[in-house]
Structures are given as structure tokens and as C-alpha cells.
Amino acid sequence: MTQPSFSFHLRHQDGNARAGQFATPHGAVATPAFMPVATQATIKTLTPDEVVALGAQVVLGNAYHLYLRPGVSTVHQLGGLHRFMGWNRPILTDSGGFQAFSMGALRQVDDDHIRFRSHIDGSEHRFTPELAILNQQGLGADIIMCLDQCIAYGADRAAVEQAMARTHRWAQACYAAHYLSPATAYAATAPKQALFGIVQGGTFPDLRRQSAEYISSLPLPGYAIGGLAVGESKAQMYATTALVTDRLPADKPRYLMGVGSPEDLVEGVAQGVDLFDCALPTRVARNGALFTKYGRVNIANRRFTQQATPLEEDCDCYACRNFSAAYLRHLFRAREVLGLRLASLHNLRFILRLMADLRQAILANRFAQFRSSFHDAYQPTDETIRRQQKERWLAARGG
């Protein structure tokens, strides 16, 4: 399917890391890029102007949440998602497949649909590939996603294979619905939307290979890697990412879904990923965890009580340019809403600046140096250290 408005230009490659440009009807996205998450048509606590000022080029909305509330037709009648949320740049919507994974007891997955109960009022709904496409056409995002089945880490091979097979069938059905039978209620928006496919396969190398090959055989303008960052080790996640990007076409954007943390973004870029989205920076910000170049800190900790200087002296975010770490700590302890906003501004600025720095490093052919100096400074969290120790211990024990 030829969609000239969605051209991807690979500007430069340094090792496997890529710097490119992805065109959409609402403007171009310089990659590698991070998409802040606006599940319910808002980056929680921030205005679109603020999000633009942070350096975001594209944001992610969620078709499942917006389908339940306020409803796809409502958004459509109000002029589409861009106008509804006051964001006139590119938007990507997720299909709702991930909610079938994350909402546990409320859903049931069958071969041709996902059935779920609304977390809002308990009412029953179902998504088929065709409905997932229809919903996303109604919302009108620039990039829409195939319905897929994300499966938990630790599931046995048969279950992972089954989920992968469904994902493949659904991808074919989504492709057909979006590109081959456009006579839907929202036919006018469809040509202005790029549909991305999603690779699944858990952490089984052969399944991932198989999935990457199948999904990339569909003539789509971009390909995503799903089902990662769901509990597997970072080593597995990075290895799986590398294995998949190796088999995706070089001339199309690659999108690693649901990633990530600063260190994961650097590693994703190193494996040749172009697009990322993640709730982590903003969610964690609202819970008081802030990124610094030396690692993550909890701003509510006692050690910040008297810190008159900003959390990061050389950070150019609004919070660090105007307030002391002690003030941020105070806002969190006092449960003031400004604390949530300042923390979100800081974390998103940290991530978006990181992406810009990665892009510059690639263009200057110094990605490897950037990567290693980043990791030298950025210390993993206590929990990550504990996990790595456990993995080493299990590996040693297993021989």
C-alpha cells in the first residue's frame, strides 16, 4: 500500500543505531523518537503547549480507553482526536490489544476477538480486528496499530505460539480492513492513516524470527515490536529486540512498544529501533521518582529536605530552572498537584532530551561513545541490581 504522506527517510546509520525522518499528515517526526503517552487524550497533568515545549513530536492515545469514554463517535463528531485534545501534531493510537493483556480478569481472548468488561461500568464489549481498525479510523490518529495479543512473560511455548498465530491472523485482517475495504463509516480519514503491524513471539527466538518475517511480509508503512518489557530480563529484552530489528526492513520505521526507561531507550536505539512510547516516565513522576543522569531518585526521600539547589543543576526543564529539590520534595509530601506537574515536566524533558542527544550522536557518528558514557553515569535502581544478582545466581546454579 503506497501512502506517500508516510515516507520514511533513513538519514544516517551508526552501527545499528539509526537517525531518520518519518513523515505524517500532521508533520514529520525526527527519529529516534519517544512518544509521551496520552492514554485518555491527555498527557496527565500537562497541557499540549507544555508537551510541545518539552520537545515531543508525537504522542500516543489509546483506542480502548477512548472507545469506552467518551466514545469513538463522540470524538469523531468533535472533529477527531487531534482537535479534541488540542494537539495538531502527529498522534499514534494503540488498538486496545495491550489492555486485553493488562486488564487481567476483565478480559477473555478468543481466536477472532477479545471480549472484555469495561473497568468503568462493567458492561461487556468485544474487539475484533475490524472493529479495532474502525475505532481507530474514527479517532483519526496519523498512525494506528493492528490488534494483537500480548502475552505474559513465563507463558509456555504453546500459549505464546497461539498468541503469535492470532496476532498474525489479526494483522492480516487489520491490513485488509484498513487498506482493502475502505468503505467504512470513517472512510474519509482512512487514507490519512498509516497502519503498523506488531511482532509477537515472547522470548522464543525462533517464534520471534517467524513473527518478524510474517509481519514484515505485509506491505505496511511501519512495524512494531510488542510483548516486551513484560517481566523478562533486560538481557532477554535487548536480545529479542536485536533479533527482530535484524529481520525488519531497513526502509520502514521500527517501533518498540511500551519501552521505556532511560537505559532501555539507549539500548533500543542501539538495536536499531526508531520509535518508542512508554507510560513509565510520567507515571513514575507522579509517584515521586525522577530521572537524573546518575540514575533514578525518589524525590520524597529525606535527603532532599534541605537541598536548596535544583534536583539537577544543569537540567533545562522548568522544574529544575525554577525550584529547589527541597521544594519539589515538599510538594510531594504535602500532596500538592504542582508536584505531579513539575515531576512530569522533568521526567519527560529528561527523556526527550535523551532522544535528541541520541539522534545527534548518531548523526555525528559517535553513538558508541554516547552509549557507553551514558551507562557509566546512569546507575540502575536497587530493584534492578537485585534482579540482576538473582539472574546471575540462577545462571550460576543452572550451570
Next chain:
RNA sequence: GGAGGGGUGGGUGAGUGGUUAAAGCCACCAGACUGUAAAUCUGGCGUCCGGAAGGACUUCGCAGGUUCGAAUCCUGCCCCCUCCA
């Protein structure tokens, strides 16, 4: 002066003979969060040893007493609150 009520771990507040180192909430101290059911969740919170399991010791205004055993019962003292005068 009279009548009544009450003093519990940082705060509040359960507990009225053993299952109580003492509920719950708050505060405090940490940790987690990856295609957002999240301004949420988890752990710790008398002292000492221990990674933990666990163990030792000291606690319920103060001092005595009854009892195998007391935050809980008795006596005295100190302090606080309410109402009446």
C-alpha cells in the same frame, strides 16, 4: 467544694486477666512502577543480635499489691476533662 469521665507506642485510638510488643488510621523511613483500571501499590516503624526464620530485653501516668500470669483487678499518689455549686 460536689458528681462523673479519663491518662495506651511520634499523633489519634482499639484493647478490660493469658491467643498483646499491644488492632486500625495518621505521621515517619524506604522500595516498586515499562503499548497508564495508578496523585497508586508494597515493606518497615520499642531496643539489641540476625540476611531471614527466630531469639533476648524493656513497655500501656507513678509507686505498691493480688495472681502461675496484669495495659486489663485492688490500694495510694500525680495529672487532665465535663457538668453542678
